[in-house]
Amino acid sequence: MSESAWTNELREFVELKPRQSLAMEAADNLREFIMLGRLAPGMSVRERDLAEAFGISRTPLKEALRILETEGLIVYGPTRRPRVADPSLDEINDWLRVQGALEALAGELACAEATDAQLAKIEEINTSIKEARDTDGQLEAFRMDMRFHEAIVAASGNEALAETHATYNARLWRVRFLSSQRIASRDATRSEHLDIVEALKARDAAAARKALKSHLRTAETNIAAAITEIETAKEAD
Amino acid sequence: MSESAWTNELREFVELKPRQSLAMEAADNLREFIMLGRLAPGMSVRERDLAEAFGISRTPLKEALRILETEGLIVYGPTRRPRVADPSLDEINDWLRVQGALEALAGELACAEATDAQLAKIEEINTSIKEARDTDGQLEAFRMDMRFHEAIVAASGNEALAETHATYNARLWRVRFLSSQRIASRDATRSEHLDIVEALKARDAAAARKALKSHLRTAETNIAAAITEIETAKEAD
DNA sequence: TTCTGTATTTTGGAATACCAAATATTATAA
DNA sequence: TTATAATATTTGGTATTCCAAAATACAGAA
Numbered sequence: 001m002s003e004s005a006w007t008n009e010l011r012e013f014v015e016l017k018p019r020q021s022l023a024m025e026a027a028d029n030l031r032e033f034i035m036l037g038r039l040a041p042g043m044s045v046r047e048r049d050l051a052e053a054f055g056i057s058r059t060p061l062k063e064a065l066r067i068l069e070t071e072g073l074i075v076y077g078p079t080r081r082p083r084v085a086d087p088s089l090d091e092i093n094d095w096l097r098v099q100g101a102l103e104a105l106a107g108e109l110a111c112a113e114a115t116d117a118q119l120a121k122i123e124e125i126n127t128s129i130k131e132a133r134d135t136d137g138q139l140e141a142f143r144m145d146m147r148f149h150e151a152i153v154a155a156s157g158n159e160a161l162a163e164t165h166a167t168y169n170a171r172l173w174r175v176r177f178l179s180s181q182r183i184a185s186r187d188a189t190r191s192e193h194l195d196i197v198e199a200l201k202a203r204d205a206a207a208a209r210k211a212l213k214s215h216l217r218t219a220e221t222n223i224a225a226a227i228t229e230i231e232t233a234k235e236a237d
Numbered sequence: 238m239s240e241s242a243w244t245n246e247l248r249e250f251v252e253l254k255p256r257q258s259l260a261m262e263a264a265d266n267l268r269e270f271i272m273l274g275r276l277a278p279g280m281s282v283r284e285r286d287l288a289e290a291f292g293i294s295r296t297p298l299k300e301a302l303r304i305l306e307t308e309g310l311i312v313y314g315p316t317r318r319p320r321v322a323d324p325s326l327d328e329i330n331d332w333l334r335v336q337g338a339l340e341a342l343a344g345e346l347a348c349a350e351a352t353d354a355q356l357a358k359i360e361e362i363n364t365s366i367k368e369a370r371d372t373d374g375q376l377e378a379f380r381m382d383m384r385f386h387e388a389i390v391a392a393s394g395n396e397a398l399a400e401t402h403a404t405y406n407a408r409l410w411r412v413r414f415l416s417s418q419r420i421a422s423r424d425a426t427r428s429e430h431l432d433i434v435e436a437l438k439a440r441d442a443a444a445a446r447k448a449l450k451s452h453l454r455t456a457e458t459n460i461a462a463a464i465t466e467i468e469t470a471k472e473a474d
Numbered sequence: 475t476t477c478t479g480t481a482t483t484t485t486g487g488a489a490t491a492c493c494a495a496a497t498a499t500t501a502t503a504a
Numbered sequence: 505t506t507a508t509a510a511t512a513t514t515t516g517g518t519a520t521t522c523c524a525a526a527a528t529a530c531a532g533a534a
Binding site: 021022023056057058059060063079080081 | 486487488489490495496497
């Protein structure tokens with residue numbers, strides 16, 4: 001091994017991100033479209049149309065759909081025709097319960113594993129949520145909220161947990177975004193976030209678990225309220 | 238709608254299972270091969286060779302590899318070359334912690350949601366584990382053990398939870414199988430299974446959560462012991 | 475012998491073509 | 505007009521082919 005130390009360091013740095021394929025690129029774009037509701041839930045997806053829209057062939061597009069399927073954003077019918085997922089409230093609640101268990105575990109682990117820097121970062125993100133709401137608008141504040149939860153999971157040091165959590169986040173992104181736009185949802189969220197941060201800083205695993213679980217439970221309530229609001233508004237047509 | 242009721246019923250029945258594609262078939266076979274260790278961990282996988290071995294083209298085989306990637310059985314290197322996963326003990330423990338949280342949640346939910354028939358089935362599977370060990374051999378007993386855990390998760394009535402649990406089961410299958418062959422691991426397992434069944438029958442959510450969590454914790458210990466045993470045996474070459 | 479630059483081979487990514495199943499459309503009969 | 509049969513079209517699955525990147529083998533120079 002005649003290589004100097006920085007050689008390996010550089011190699012690691014440059015190759016850490018697996019080379020982006022057309023499929024992954026398409027998956028990223030599609031995910032964004034679905035999350036923002038640009039592609040409506042339940043809408044049927046035609047491989048050929050989408051492939052043309054992206055300027056790629058069906059082969060990588062198909063792979064992109066597969067990726068989004070595992071994330072729960074695309075569902076395949078019995079005849080293998082893909083559609084944009086249109087989850088029922090029951091399914092969403094199922095997802096939220098799993099997400100709750102994952103985040104509770106993350107909080108627990110983070111109390112033992114997180115570095116002080118990671119905890120500081122979590123707290124910093126939390127304070128910037130409020131700032132973003134004042135200056136950058138609702139969408140940015142919501143993105144910060146998501147990053148808050150991601151940071152907690154990352155602080156657990158459990159990579160598999162982070163991956164699984166990310167797929168549930170993707171599925172839940174849209175409904176959580178809808179819910180975040182209700183003014184009524186925001187106040188509770190803010191104080192709950194503080195509880196979470198306090199528990200983590202105290203490295204009190206039980207408290208962190210409890211705070212995260214109850215946070216997800218209010219999310220359940222808020223989302224249910226948001227969805228019924230939208231449903232009733234739709235009936236006013 | 239002039240169709241008689243049974244027409245739709247029949248159509249539904251026959252089409253309920255999405256048509257099996259070559260990709261899924263290949264994924265099933267490959268999964269079996271990897272789980273049983275026929276394809277050694279870390280071994281590099283050549284798409285062309287495998288496709289020829291299965292008698293299919295690379296297109297569906299590629300999709301199969303993608304499926305197994307999301308299950309964590311296949312990993313892609315930085316240059317997108319697929320290999321059979323070769324998880325470190327740390328990674329395995331990460332997986333087990335997530336699996337523990339999932340099963341704890343499942344037990345909790347099952348206490349509220351499970352039908353009596355489902356609980357009876359769980360108990361029945363548990364008793365048949367012992368029988369299988371006496372008559373059908375180790376592998377069959379192990380399969381029963383897996384079915385025991387699957388049945389609990391199914392009884393939670395949370396489909397997403399069941400899916401996520403299944404992928405972790407796939408990742409962990411091999412190491413859990415190795416661990417199950419240690420005689421020392423078995424006695425503790427048996428009494429813990431009884432604790433779980435009792436808690437579920439009493440529909441005591443807290444007890445079920447606790448029993449499942451501690452069961453996964455002993456799994457952690459057993460697997461660690463099994464792996465170090467194998468490692469030291471390997472050094473004897 | 476060891477290192478480096480070059481040629482060869484291997485490998486996965488992507489485009490294209492074709493097929494069978496599913497769907498939509500049209501025609502026909504009651 | 506409505507229901508059914510026949511036809512045409514659309515759609516996803518699969519095989520084949522080509523291509524660029526990567527790994528390997530090799531040859532020459534230090």
